[in-house]
Amino acid sequence: MEAFSQKSLLPVLLLFHCLMSYGLANKDTTTSHLQSDQSSLLVFKSKIIDPHNMLKNNWTTATSVCSWVGVTCDKNSSVIELDISDMELAGSIPPEIDNLPLLVSLNMANNNFTGSIPPTIFNNMSRLEFIHLDGNNLSGEIPKEIGHLTILRILSMESQNLTGPIPREIGNMTSLEQLQLTNNSLTSKFRPFQLFTNWFNLFFDVIIALEQV
């Protein structure tokens, strides 16, 4: 009798243990995203020029990162959207922006950012579907690290001072629907069908955009 009840208790205890550590592990992950997203954005803020104080008194530790202007979070308080377009922000883009691992949409359009696009920016934001960097004053080449963004749907970088060849790694972005690169000084060694193995599934817009370069 005693042996029987001990045997039946063990799986129950194990299950309980698993549930407990699963719950705790999840809680830890969630908490650390909120905090690391917040500190990444605070570093970002400290490194850029914000002439009209759009972020100065709003992006502070006094309120949750999820209530900051331009920031949208998911239900777990992880940052999934950043829209800081049209704020006349200037300076170079700080690489710390790459530490928003659940970011889906990045919109920094129509500001005054200068310098090159930091290559690491695309390293660990593999959830990105939308990037708008158009209407800034960015220069240099499009980093080949952009090929890490395999589910990107919209890439908009027109009207600035980008130079050099379009990296062939762009062919990794097999979900592309819109590609806006006009009004730069870019070149392309490749035709769309050489870049994309699935080029026949590409949106016409992407093919036109590549042919225009």
Ligand SMILES: *[C@@H]1O[C@H](CO)[C@@H](O)[C@H](O)[C@H]1NC(C)=O
């Ligand atoms: C929130 O976190 C839980 C546990 O990690 C996860 O199952 C769920 O999909 C997350 N929700 C969102 C909206 O990301």
Ligand SMILES: *[C@@H]1O[C@H](CO)[C@@H](O)[C@H](O)[C@H]1NC(C)=O
């Ligand atoms: C920051 O801006 C958002 C959006 O405009 C606003 O809802 C929020 O109240 C502001 N927070 C502070 C502390 O000013």
Ligand SMILES: *[C@@H]1O[C@H](CO)[C@@H](O)[C@H](O)[C@H]1NC(C)=O
């Ligand atoms: C961008 O910066 C330049 C030089 O600092 C300045 O003349 C121009 O007004 C700025 N443009 C915007 C939209 O902030």
Ligand SMILES: *[C@@H]1O[C@H](CO)[C@@H](O)[C@H](O)[C@H]1NC(C)=O
């Ligand atoms: C993102 O990548 C940088 C290196 O590019 C690394 O230092 C950092 O720890 C990464 N962050 C996350 C959340 O993976």
Ligand SMILES: *[C@@H]1O[C@H](CO)[C@@H](O)[C@H](O)[C@H]1NC(C)=O
């Ligand atoms: C772009 O940046 C260059 C310097 O890198 C500066 O001379 C020029 O005025 C800027 N253009 C605009 C429109 O801000």
Ligand SMILES: *[C@@H]1O[C@H](CO)[C@@H](O)[C@H](O)[C@H]1NC(C)=O
């Ligand atoms: C292309 O995407 C795959 C994952 O789908 C990744 O392993 C590879 O590093 C990417 N290549 C480049 C050049 O970004």
Ligand SMILES: *[C@@H]1O[C@H](CO)[C@@H](O)[C@H](O)[C@H]1NC(C)=O
């Ligand atoms: C091209 O880009 C420049 C800034 O680099 C901008 O001043 C100009 O309006 C853009 N032209 C068009 C046709 O979009």
Ligand SMILES: *[C@@H]1O[C@H](CO)[C@@H](O)[C@H](O)[C@H]1NC(C)=O
């Ligand atoms: C583009 O870059 C070149 C060389 O760095 C510079 O002379 C030119 O003013 C820049 N154009 C714009 C619109 O910023």
